[in-house]
Amino acid sequence: MQKSKEKILVYADVHGNLDALIKLKKTRDYKTATKIIFLGDSVTMCDRSKECLEEILNGKEIYLLGNHDSYCANGLPKSMKASARKQAHQSYIRNSVPDGLKEELKTKDKELYLTLCGKKIYFTHYLWKSDEDVEDEIELEYRTPENFDKKFERIDADIIFHGHDHYPFHVLSDKKEYYVVGSLGIKIPAKYIVIIAKNDKLKIKHKTLHYNFKKVKDRMIKLDYPNAKLYSEFFEN
Secondary structure, eight states: OOOOOEEEEEEOOOTTOHHHHHHHHTSHHHHHOSEEEEOSOOSSSSSOHHHHHHHHHTTTEEEOOOHHHHHHHHOSOTTOOOOHHHHHHHHHHHHHSOHHHHHHHTTOOSEEEEEETTEEEEEESSOBSSSSOBOOOOOGGGOOHHHHHHHTTTOOOSEEEEOSSSSOEEEEOSSOEEEEOOOSSSSSSEEEEEEEEETTEEEEEEEEEOOOHHHHHHHHHHTTOTTHHHHHGGGGO
């Protein structure tokens, strides 16, 4: 007897890119998903932070808090040695987001556990070192199974999905399996993941989405958005 199918869409790091978010919401993957998990960071970098935050909060997503969401809701951590440029940008974002949305962000969880096909699965933006901020991600050249196991050793799960790092990646160790989702909003093409659970089997696939990033980049520069040139360069780096 065939069991019911579950389709989970996972995405992260929209970073104020409303164009990429709207494009995702128009896809068949989004429309046919039985569950949608957003791994945080709807705000900063691109110029539509408030609109992205509203769009995701008003959608059907399970919203897990990201570090930039926390900065928006609570301000930068006192322990952070932020540059004047970063402080100015974060202040601009905080001032552009209504207090009601900031308060709603404060209610969001930082992690989620699910069980699919007998596997314990963990979702998070990244490992939190405090209530205010996350740990440093594993750099590209050090993405080995051993380093992932060491970093996530305290997490009791078979499969781990996380955001924060904008480059998609998959690591399989003897202990766990890891999926770095990649950024929907700050890298081209946009990145997301689809998980299919059917007949006690899991199928996990990284997917990409193309949109007009030049339009986003040009608009940010034309609007004289804070640090527009710097952040627009992140798309292609």
